[in-house]
Amino acid sequence: MVNRTKALVDLDAIFAALAHPIRRAIVERLAGGDATVGELAEPHKVSLPAISKHLRVLEDAGLLQVEPEGRVHRCQLDVAPLSTAFGWLTRYRVLWEDRFGRLAEHLGETRKTERKEEQKHARKK
Amino acid sequence: MVNRTKALVDLDAIFAALAHPIRRAIVERLAGGDATVGELAEPHKVSLPAISKHLRVLEDAGLLQVEPEGRVHRCQLDVAPLSTAFGWLTRYRVLWEDRFGRLAEHLGETRKTERKEEQKHARKK
DNA sequence: GTTATTGTTAACCAAATCGTTAAATATTCA
DNA sequence: TGAATATTTAACGATTTGGTTAACAATAAC
Numbered sequence: 001m002v003n004r005t006k007a008l009v010d011l012d013a014i015f016a017a018l019a020h021p022i023r024r025a026i027v028e029r030l031a032g033g034d035a036t037v038g039e040l041a042e043p044h045k046v047s048l049p050a051i052s053k054h055l056r057v058l059e060d061a062g063l064l065q066v067e068p069e070g071r072v073h074r075c076q077l078d079v080a081p082l083s084t085a086f087g088w089l090t091r092y093r094v095l096w097e098d099r100f101g102r103l104a105e106h107l108g109e110t111r112k113t114e115r116k117e118e119q120k121h122a123r124k125k
Numbered sequence: 126m127v128n129r130t131k132a133l134v135d136l137d138a139i140f141a142a143l144a145h146p147i148r149r150a151i152v153e154r155l156a157g158g159d160a161t162v163g164e165l166a167e168p169h170k171v172s173l174p175a176i177s178k179h180l181r182v183l184e185d186a187g188l189l190q191v192e193p194e195g196r197v198h199r200c201q202l203d204v205a206p207l208s209t210a211f212g213w214l215t216r217y218r219v220l221w222e223d224r225f226g227r228l229a230e231h232l233g234e235t236r237k238t239e240r241k242e243e244q245k246h247a248r249k250k
Numbered sequence: 251g252t253t254a255t256t257g258t259t260a261a262c263c264a265a266a267t268c269g270t271t272a273a274a275t276a277t278t279c280a
Numbered sequence: 281t282g283a284a285t286a287t288t289t290a291a292c293g294a295t296t297t298g299g300t301t302a303a304c305a306a307t308a309a310c
Contacts, residue, residue, distance in 0.1 A: 019138075036257095073256080177288060179268090193276090196285065
């Protein structure tokens with residue numbers, strides 16, 4: 001049976017982990033295959049400890065698994081949290097992908113107009 | 126022509142804005158229609174200034190437009206940044222939605238195995 | 251066994267985040 | 281006009297974040 005120890009990490013940590021450009025770059029890099037810490041650090045102009053901290057943030061968000069191999073630490077992406085974030089956003093997908101031409105904004109406008117009409121009727125002036 | 130002044134806000138601000146449960150709750154609430162600041166604050170047990178700050182974060186991320194109407198401020202969701210975040214995640218969607226049964230992880234495992242073989246051959250012991 | 255290499259941890263610092271309470275602003279109501 | 285309502289701004293504090301340099305640990309290589 002497949003390992004089903006899944007990312008029980010919450011959206012707070014996931015979105016926060018994705019909110020830094022270096023960490024997103026690391027995710028992008030790992031999407032193309034595993035890499036060592038040094039390889040992940042190489043494109044960026046910050047110190048190695050800084051990268052180490054970013055990796056820890058990704059790990060705490062469940063996005064990363066690190067496995068020591070000799071003196072090298074190999075990093076593997078875990079996409080489950082990405083799927084979790086994607087799932088949250090998907091709930092609102094219809095709001096920008098409606099094929100009825102900006103349906104959502106029309107709804108908003110309609111309600112606003114309705115309220116303005118109410119106000120017009122409410123105040124005598 | 127439709128207004129195309131679009132959310133030029135970067136992913137940093139968008140993901141950071143979504144990284145707090147109160148702000149996500151506000152987004153969810155606004156997805157159902159506009160609301161005033163007071164209405165948005167009501168479900169939460171933090172002070173009004175705290176809510177005001179959250180709204181500012183959402184506004185800075187382009188997720189929110191606020192329009193004063195008398196003494197209430199009406200808040201409207203702008204979904205463009207959600208779409209932006211969704212778009213970023215979509216690039217990796219194949220990694221968890223592949224229909225070949227965990228293709229991505231097999232790729233990772235395969236590469237790792239290959240490396241282990243290389244090492245086996247490299248070291249004489 | 252020393253020396254390099256790879257990476258983490260510790261200690262520190264500046265800035266940002268998230269909350270508070272108190273005061274200020276603006277609008278409506280009586 | 282004055283009081284109530286809705287919301288923001290100011291000032292403060294605790295915690296977190298994101299970076300640094302220096303020191304440490306573990307493995308590999310000579």
